[in-house]
Amino acid sequence: MKNILIFLTGVSLLTSCKTDHKTKMSDPEALENFDRQYAESMKDALLVLDLDSVKSSHGDRFLELSSIINQHDPIGLLKIGAPEDEYEPEIKTIIVQLDKDMTEQQVHDLIYQEFLRWFEDESTTGPKESYGELAVDIHKWMKK
Known part of the structure; x- marks a missing residue:
């Protein structure tokens, strides 16, 4: 269950940063935004369970x-x-x-x-x- 949550969170964040698993983030601001969003979402991954x-x-x-x-x-x-x-x-x-x-x-x-x-x-x-x-x-x- 935890791995599924991590995967879905990553996909969601990649989408919100307008990239995908094949694209490397070269923009430092986009990378920093991704890291911040990922850290925040992992704090609350349990809260969003259905x-x-x-x-x-x-x-x-x-x-x-x-x-x-x-x-x-x-x-x-x-x-x-x-x-x-x-x-x-x-x-x-x-x-x-x-x-x-x-x-x-x-x-x-x-x-x-x-x-x-x-x-x-x-x-x-x-x-x-x-x-x-x-x-x-x-x-x-x-x-x-």
Whole structure:
């Protein structure tokens, strides 16, 4: 999945720079623009994943992870009336990165980083330590 995203990003950027894979960029400004756009797009490659495609490809696993995250309600949004699908964008970017060989600490780091990505700062996400129990539950679920 990651390789497909990288390829599509490269094609998109080459097109936006008005070149293709056979053309060498000799214009330093065009090359600098390409490098900048590529770097920016890679930061957000996960954000542009299609939610329905991710849900479809992961099937019941997406629903199971959603249930775990909703039970923990890490930001407290469900408690104040947010819809049950509130955390789906975060679930989308978490589930595509999970690997059954990850340690509990790696899961913890991943979950926290994704919540930071979506909610932008610790004043909203809360401290990393508050994601510990969620990480334990997701790690256990992954091992099933």
